[in-house]
Amino acid sequence: MITASNLTKRFNEKTAVDSLSFEMAAGEVLGFLGPNGAGKTTTMRMLTCYFPPTSGTATVAGYDIYNDSKKIRQNIGYLPELVPLHPEMTPREFVGFAAHAKGVAHGDRKRFVEEALGRCNLLQVADQLISQLSRGYRQRVGLAQAIVNKPKVLILDEPTVGLDPAQILDIRNLIRDIAQHSTVLLSTHILPEVEAICSRVIIISAGRIRALDTPENLTRSLSSNQRTLVELAGVEDEVAAEALATIEGVTSVGPSSPHHLWVDSPRDVDPRPEIARMVVEKGWKLLTLQSQSMKLEDIFLKVVTSENVTPTLTEPQEVGGAA
Amino acid sequence: MLAIFRRDLSAYFNSVTVWVLSAAYLFVAGLIFTLMTKNYVDSSMMGGMNGRTPNIMDELVLGYQWWLGFLMIFLLPMLTMRLLAEEKRIGTLELLFTYPVNEWEIVLAKFFASLLTVISMLALSCLPLVYLSGKTALDWRLVGSGYGGLVLMASTLVAIGLWASSLSASQVIAACITYGLAMMLWLMQLLDSFLPEKLTQGFGDDSKGIGTLGIMTHLESFARGNLSSHDIVYYLSLTLLFLFLTVRVLDSRKWRM
The missing domain is CATH 3.40.50.300 (P-loop containing nucleotide triphosphate hydrolases)
Structure with missing residues (x-):
């Protein structure tokens, strides 16, 4: 047309x-x-x-x-x-x-x-x-x-x-x-x-x-990382972060908000089963375990800004507000 | 083109400004007519005593039509200033350019809508003459010729106003430019008396000087009935020139950097 x-x-x-x-x-x-x-x-x-x-x-x-x-x-x-x-x-x-x-x-x-x-x-x-x-x-x-x-x-x-x-x-x-x-x-x-x-x-x-x-394809092709949100109780955030980082395939771990951690891994690796197993082994309480796909907002920002804004450095919500 | 013509015409007839302007125009014209009639009656009584009655066409109708033309110089810029400037300001002109109409159609539609508004105003200004013709005989061919001149003069002023209106999105600027040009054209005829004879006298024996560029000079030929082709050509060529310039201004969005 x-x-x-x-x-x-x-x-x-x-x-x-x-x-x-x-x-x-x-x-x-x-x-x-x-x-x-x-x-x-x-x-x-x-x-x-x-x-x-x-x-x-x-x-x-x-x-x-x-x-x-x-x-x-x-x-x-x-x-x-x-x-x-x-x-x-x-x-x-x-x-x-x-x-x-x-x-x-x-x-x-x-x-x-x-x-x-x-x-x-x-x-x-x-x-x-x-x-x-x-x-x-x-x-x-x-x-x-x-x-x-x-x-x-x-x-x-x-x-x-x-x-x-x-x-x-x-x-x-x-x-x-x-x-x-x-x-x-x-x-x-x-x-x-x-x-x-x-x-x-x-x-x-x-x-x-x-x-x-398509919006879906863009999301898939541009997000090199997969991010998983983990909410834990019964353990200090720093201790948990250190432990989670040892899981195979996990590239980085960081605090999202109190008792919430994000876990990044390559797109083709799903760390969730391993995280769940570790939580059970250590006797922590697992409240949330959620895979988050990169939103179009992140991609937009990634694509239009000259600096390479990687999703590991920015919080999706904040990015949305800035866009 | 018809769509734009009709829209602009109805915009004119729905506008308070236009009604106020027309009322003011007709009021002043009527006032002048009354004064002139009184003048004429006085002088014809005096003339009657001397055994010489002044010609009503020369003494009254001619003067009235001169005033109708003169008042147009002040009125028309206010009538034409919004034509394109306003559409530019609110953005409807951009929309119009994406409709299947070309620049000439836009310009001509607006020109004729405006001209028709002026013509209907001039038609109303005929009423005192109709009244007068019930009291005394008038030469209607001369009246018609005078009005023909007025319409041609109006078309020139409308074309100038339309062009000025295309230049910016400000109605005030459009009105100022139109006033400036209209005044200049009017004052042309005064130049004859200021400039050295060499400049004001044209070439050849019967050619006139720079004063023939005056917009009111030609109106008189129409009202007196002794018009020649160059009176018509004067108005028509100015009209066409400014319509053409307006189209060029509208076109300029395509290549302007």
């Missing part, structure tokens, strides 16, 4: 997007993950034919961005990051305007507009002024204008930014619903979002692709 090959965009000397290449199959939900300023919006603007790339090319919905830009724009829906809307219009008027401007045939227009309003749960506020609507409703109006022409490809730039948790959940469900009918490319810097709705992830930083895979 989308192929990008060597897309590059330079502003003066600064390279915003640097030879980006990826493909997207129909029906896929691809997450564009990266810190602010990574080039997500610039890439989306090239794909939506807002401006052409400095070099490289792309096709969207089977059309070339140079030669068939109008065809592309007929077949996409785009929601820019700041959700631009005309505040003096009502959702029904605005979505109607979008349908008209996007070239929806006169006979279909009314039906398409009502459908888009219905799918975005906007019918009860359809005749209020947009200026009087809450942030969550405005986001839905933005989505409604994007889907009103039943686009093959939907491009959403940070669709949940600035919403409260309930609204975020709401919009995510809506996107999941929309994804059943079209291909969705969405950008975000919120990690759980990607894990929640995307079938594949592109991690982008400083204009370059750092990783491209």
Whole structure:
């Protein structure tokens, strides 16, 4: 549905997007993950034919961005990051305007507009002024204008930014619903979002692709270590740590919080049976024994930061807060 | 294109600013008309004593239309300043560029929406003349020609305003640039009296000098009915020039670094 090959965009000397290449199959939900300023919006603007790339090319919905830009724009829906809307219009008027401007045939227009309003749960506020609507409703109006022409490809730039948790959940469900009918490319810097709705992830930083895979594969291929959380009673933490470090395959042990220790081992070694045996032998009390897979947040941080942040040095929760 | 035209037109007619501006325009125009009519009645009574009645077209209608044009210089920049600047500011312009419309369609849709708003204002300014025609005979062809000139002048001012509005996301800056250019075009005709004759007299015998660049100079030809093609060409070429420049400004996002 989308192929990008060597897309590059330079502003003066600064390279915003640097030879980006990826493909997207129909029906896929691809997450564009990266810190602010990574080039997500610039890439989306090239794909939506807002401006052409400095070099490289792309096709969207089977059309070339140079030669068939109008065809592309007929077949996409785009929601820019700041959700631009005309505040003096009502959702029904605005979505109607979008349908008209996007070239929806006169006979279909009314039906398409009502459908888009219905799918975005906007019918009860359809005749209020947009200026009087809450942030969550405005986001839905933005989505409604994007889907009103039943686009093959939907491009959403940070669709949940600035919403409260309930609204975020709401919009995510809506996107999941929309994804059943079209291909969705969405950008975000919120990690759980990607894990929640995307079938594949592109991690982008400083204009370059750092990783491209399914969230599960990324987790598997990038985490070299497996971490096991152990909670013990009846023994001092330092004593326990020393003993656990002697287990075969364990690479390091450290304190997580009082009475909690983490135990790292290579990915293909599961130290849990050995830990359990040792605890029984020593007569300690085992309260928790849990294998923790590396979260996408760790991978994200690992991939986009130049310093090698290894999971053995950072606590997952803290990393999440920092990201 | 029709979608954008209709959206902008309804934005105009739903805007309080536009209604207030129109009301102010028509109020001042009506006031001027009243004063001029009183003047005309006075002078025709005096003229009647001398056995010479002044021509109503020359003395009243011409002056009224001159004022309608003059007031437009002050009114139109406020009407056009939001056209593109506001859409830039709230970001809807970015959205518009991703719809299947090209820059010319956007520019023309906004131009005609704005022009039609001005035309409906000018149509209302006709009412005193309709009233007058019940009292005395008017040369409607001349009135029509004068209004034709006003519409052409309006299209020039709208095109300038549209271009100014495309330059930044600030309506204030757009209005300032439009005022500056409109004033400059108006003052052109005064240059004739300041500059040395060599500069102000053009080439050839009957050609006029730099004063012909004045935006009000050409309006007079329309109102007097002795217009020539260069009056029309003057307004149309300025209009097209600024529409073209606006398209170029919108286009510039594609190559600007």
